[in-house]
Amino acid sequence: MHTPLVVLGGGPGGYAAAFLAADEGLDVVLIESEPRLGGSCLLRGCIPSKALLHVARVISETRELTAEWGVEFTDPKISVDKVRARKDKVISNLSTGLKGLAKKRNVKVITGKGVFENSTTIRIEGTDPSIPEDRTVTFDYCIVATGSFPTMPPNFNIGSDRVMDSTGALALADIPETMLVIGGGYIGLEMGTVYANLGTKVSVVELTDGLLMGADRDLVKPLARHLDKLFGGRIFLNTKVGSIGLRGDKVEVAFEGPAKYGTEQYDRVLVSVGRRPNSRGFGLENTQVEVNQKGFIVCDRSQRTADPHILAIGDIAGEPMLAHKASHEAKVAVEVILGKNVVFDKQAIPAVVFTDPEIAWAGLTEDQAKREGRKVEIAIYPWAASGRAQAIGRLEGLTKWLIDPETERVLGCGIVGPGAGEMISEAALAIEMGCVVRDLTETIHPHPTLSETMMNAGETFFGTATEIY
Numbered sequence: 001m002h003t004p005l006v007v008l009g010g011g012p013g014g015y016a017a018a019f020l021a022a023d024e025g026l027d028v029v030l031i032e033s034e035p036r037l038g039g040s041c042l043l044r045g046c047i048p049s050k051a052l053l054h055v056a057r058v059i060s061e062t063r064e065l066t067a068e069w070g071v072e073f074t075d076p077k078i079s080v081d082k083v084r085a086r087k088d089k090v091i092s093n094l095s096t097g098l099k100g101l102a103k104k105r106n107v108k109v110i111t112g113k114g115v116f117e118n119s120t121t122i123r124i125e126g127t128d129p130s131i132p133e134d135r136t137v138t139f140d141y142c143i144v145a146t147g148s149f150p151t152m153p154p155n156f157n158i159g160s161d162r163v164m165d166s167t168g169a170l171a172l173a174d175i176p177e178t179m180l181v182i183g184g185g186y187i188g189l190e191m192g193t194v195y196a197n198l199g200t201k202v203s204v205v206e207l208t209d210g211l212l213m214g215a216d217r218d219l220v221k222p223l224a225r226h227l228d229k230l231f232g233g234r235i236f237l238n239t240k241v242g243s244i245g246l247r248g249d250k251v252e253v254a255f256e257g258p259a260k261y262g263t264e265q266y267d268r269v270l271v272s273v274g275r276r277p278n279s280r281g282f283g284l285e286n287t288q289v290e291v292n293q294k295g296f297i298v299c300d301r302s303q304r305t306a307d308p309h310i311l312a313i314g315d316i317a318g319e320p321m322l323a324h325k326a327s328h329e330a331k332v333a334v335e336v337i338l339g340k341n342v343v344f345d346k347q348a349i350p351a352v353v354f355t356d357p358e359i360a361w362a363g364l365t366e367d368q369a370k371r372e373g374r375k376v377e378i379a380i381y382p383w384a385a386s387g388r389a390q391a392i393g394r395l396e397g398l399t400k401w402l403i404d405p406e407t408e409r410v411l412g413c414g415i416v417g418p419g420a421g422e423m424i425s426e427a428a429l430a431i432e433m434g435c436v437v438r439d440l441t442e443t444i445h446p447h448p449t450l451s452e453t454m455m456n457a458g459e460t461f462f463g464t465a466t467e468i469y
């Protein structure tokens with residue numbers, strides 16, 4: 001079989017590329033090794049975690065906020081089977097939807113593992129009857145979107161399902177009494193938030209001296225305070241897990257750090273210490289594609305690899321490993337294949353941590369500005385001064401802009417507070433459009449909303465923030 005375009009991998013990078021190319025009139029073959037489309041994001045990442053986090057948020061709001069406001073709920077009755085079933089239904093609805101969208105566009109989806117034989121031929125392993133008889137597809141172009149997988153250090157891999165990666169944690173086999181999360185990054189904290197709200201006593205251990213090391217410290221502070229309460233003070237910073245072993249039906253963990261922690265036992269352990277690009281075991285070495293030391297495919301700003309027939313997008317193509325970066329790169333790659341002269345200018349890829357409170361940022365961060373020695377003005381608006389934040393009892397938030405003091409252009413934005421993930425899109429647009437602060441302050445924001453803090457923070461740059469209550 002010959003096709004102008006093969007897309008390898010059916011995650012948010014791969015299916016977006018296949019759909020966009022088909023919309024442009026190209027014949028597309030999409031090869032995905034799993035029986036369902038959606039990739040890590042839909043099947044074991046973004047979507048299941050957010051379905052569970054929504055349940056967690058409803059529980060925490062009823063537990064933490066309402067008693068002092070004159071409304072009290074009794075403790076929630078949690079059916080883990082129903083919580084799991086709802087999450088699985090959300091996944092299957094969306095995955096079925098993707099199948100329909102592929103069919104509507106005449107994208108030929110083949111279930112099987114694609115392996116490069118050379119720069120223009122892929123062999124397909126599997127049992128799908130739609131695999132061609134000679135098991136090969138030749139192509140003019142291939143977009144590689146094979147994603148990433150969770151890192152499991154060999155000394156943590158003790159062959160027990162009590163030691164889980166993020167996929168195991170999302171499976172929600174039970175609500176353990178105790179759980180240790182190894183790694184204070186966004187996946188560990190999101191999953192810790194889910195389990196803690198369902199009733200698990202969660203502890204977090206982190207090697208460095210802070211949570212979420214990619215985010216500005218002033219954004220992390222309110223979250224760290226909230227999590228400290230949620231996890232009963234059991235966040236161990238500057239602490240290393242030395243060894244893990246099974247002791248009866250518990251996992252015994254030895255900490256190397258402040259002596260007081262020593263050895264502890266948990267019902268489950270979640271290892272969330274990062275993700276690795278999936279670049280091995282499918283014949284990239286038979287092409288001219290280059291892979292760097294970290295395992296990412298090396299590509300230019302147009303997603304081209306060193307092989308003229310092959311482009312790469314998504315997690316396999318480098319950091320940040322985020323679904324919306326993958327689908328944006330899909331647009332770039334398809335346009336390049338169509339002969340357009342496009343590059344991906346990574347100005348403002350928004351990042352969101354869906355904890356409570358949420359943290360979101362886009363563009364330049366304060367830490368990055370310091371590291372690069374860039375002169376920026378920082379305009380901050382604390383949510384305690386927001387009428388809406390007062391009304392919902394969430395005063396811990398803040399909104400800040402990073403501004404070029406000479407041109408007054410907005411270079412970056414950081415937000416912490418509930419709904420930060422929804423609010424950050426305004427910042428991404430402002431940065432992409434090259435807005436100056438006046439554009440923010442002259443834009444009428446609806447009252448009373450948390451999004452007003454975007455305007456108010458801009459006003460503080462001129463020393464004129466006017467709150468209306």
Ligand code: FAD
Nearest residue numbers: 009011013033039040041045046114147314315321322323
């Ligand atoms: P993937 O989604 O990993 O898809 C790759 C696909 O390729 C897979 O389906 C795989 O089966 C297939 N494949 C691999 N090799 C082959 C082969 N040889 N032949 C055929 N098929 C192959 N990102 C966000 O933006 N927001 C979030 O809230 C968020 N939450 C997350 C939560 C968790 C718990 C996790 C684990 C991740 C989360 N992510 C989130 C990250 C997000 O899932 C990834 O960035 C995104 O899925 C990357 O998309 P991709 O298309 O590059 O790869």
